Amino acid sequence: MxxxxxxxxxxxxxxxxxxxxCAGVDRAIDVVARAIDRYGAPVYVRRQIVHNAHVVRELEQRGAVFVTEVDEVPPGQVLVFAAHGVTPAVRAEADARGLSVIDATCPLVSKVHSEVRRYTGRGDTVFLIGHGDHEEVEGTVGEAPGNVIVVEDVAAAARVAPRDPGRVAYAMQTTLAIDEAEQIAGVLRERFPTLQGPRRDDICxxxxxxxxxxxxxxxxxxxxxxxxxxxxxxxxxxxxxxxxxxxxxxxxxxxxxxxxxxxxxxxxxxxxxxxxxxxxxxxxxxxxxxxxxxxxxxxxxxxxxxxxxxxxxxxx
Structure with missing residues (x-):
């Protein structure tokens, strides 16, 4: 009282x-809703389509079934990949199970995946500035797991040791705090003068x-x-x-x-x-x-x- x-x-x-x-969230939610309308319930979604309990609950009421991993989806069913993106290994597993996949990955996350493939494809080690336990980071690392190092903070940036210090690049999780991410990138630039990066930082x-x-x-x-x-x-x-x-x-x-x-x-x-x-x-x-x-x-x-x-x- x-x-x-x-x-x-x-x-x-x-x-x-x-x-x-934002536009990426609107798109992801719309993808699930349209999939239910077009293909009928249930439509399976790997992980939360976006990280919000209310959105997940509302889509569940419409017929979405949220699963943790692909092996929980019955063969031949419709599966939506969440906005945060997935690894190539997850895509391969879905294909092997004969699932009809609809990809709701945010295009800005897909852009980061593309950057990582480009950098690692030419032999660079990529410093991925982000939080290692976040689904977006897990998906991005999966593009080249042996050549991506997650850098979570300034302290990690100060001690990270790539295979070849002369062949390094960086990318960013899209949902970071701008000022903190720039501090981390600044430390990396000071330590590695040849560091390559995207033309525009990845934060959306x-x-x-x-x-x-x-x-x-x-x-x-x-x-x-x-x-x-x-x-x-x-x-x-x-x-x-x-x-x-x-x-x-x-x-x-x-x-x-x-x-x-x-x-x-x-x-x-x-x-x-x-x-x-x-x-x-x-x-x-x-x-x-x-x-x-x-x-x-x-x-x-x-x-x-x-x-x-x-x-x-x-x-x-």
Missing amino acids: DAWSDALGEREVLLASPRSF YATTNRQQAVRAIARECDLVLVVGSANSSNSVRLVEVAQREGVEALLVDDAGQVDLRALKGVRRIGITAGASAPPHLVDELVHCLSGLGPVTVRESQAEPENIHFTLPREVS
């Missing part, structure tokens, strides 16, 4: 823009835009709430970006996860959402906050995102 009364009060909400779904436009947006509002806020699931890399990075601006920031899957104790004394709340979090979750969060007192909503100004990716031919 005390937590409820302490959370009451008039507030201003600052909405970061852009927020929520949506990750970049959402980090810039939350940074723009963070210093004006007493608290930042990031809507997203705990296994969403880009959502976790948004929390970290806000915290580096000196404000308390919390990750919440939805309005029901907001701890009322965190709202005590808070009069200006920033809200954003990871690229895999449905927009309606932000609307619901604002609505719930309005139940604690009058809320004024202000949205930050930003250029609209007009990027769209074509669908795979199997569902287009």
Whole structure:
């Protein structure tokens, strides 16, 4: 009861823009939905199509069956590869089982895979800046497992030892924090003067835009709430970006996860959402906050995102 009364009060909400779904997530969800419509349920999906519990639950209700590995799918069934990409070995296993595969890998992730193949094909060792336990990184490493070294932080960049220091390149996980990734790349460039890299860093436009947006509002806020699931890399990075601006920031899957104790004394709340979090979750969060007192909503100004990716031919 005390937590409820302490959370009451008039507030201003600052909405970061852009927020929520990006083009790659929209495409991946659409792929599963169209596959169910075209081929009928069940449609199998390897791993979470995107890292958001609400999206997964909604697709399950429509007839999607999420599996961990290909061998859980009955022969001859339809299988969708998630947005984070897979290794060539996974593709080969699906083919061997006679599965009808639909690839929902984000085109920006596919671009990183292509870079790794190009670099390793000419004999380079690739430093992959990213988190080794993330599905996207697992898929990228699988393109050339003997020639890709995952570099997770500045300390790792300072000690990494390639086979030939004169033949090295780097690539990046697409959902990293921009500033941290650049620090790591900077250490690698200092250590390896011949280091090759992509013409543009691999961090995707949506990750970049959402980090810039939350940074723009963070210093004006007493608290930042990031809507997203705990296994969403880009959502976790948004929390970290806000915290580096000196404000308390919390990750919440939805309005029901907001701890009322965190709202005590808070009069200006920033809200954003990871690229895999449905927009309606932000609307619901604002609505719930309005139940604690009058809320004024202000949205930050930003250029609209007009990027769209074509669908795979199997569902287009």
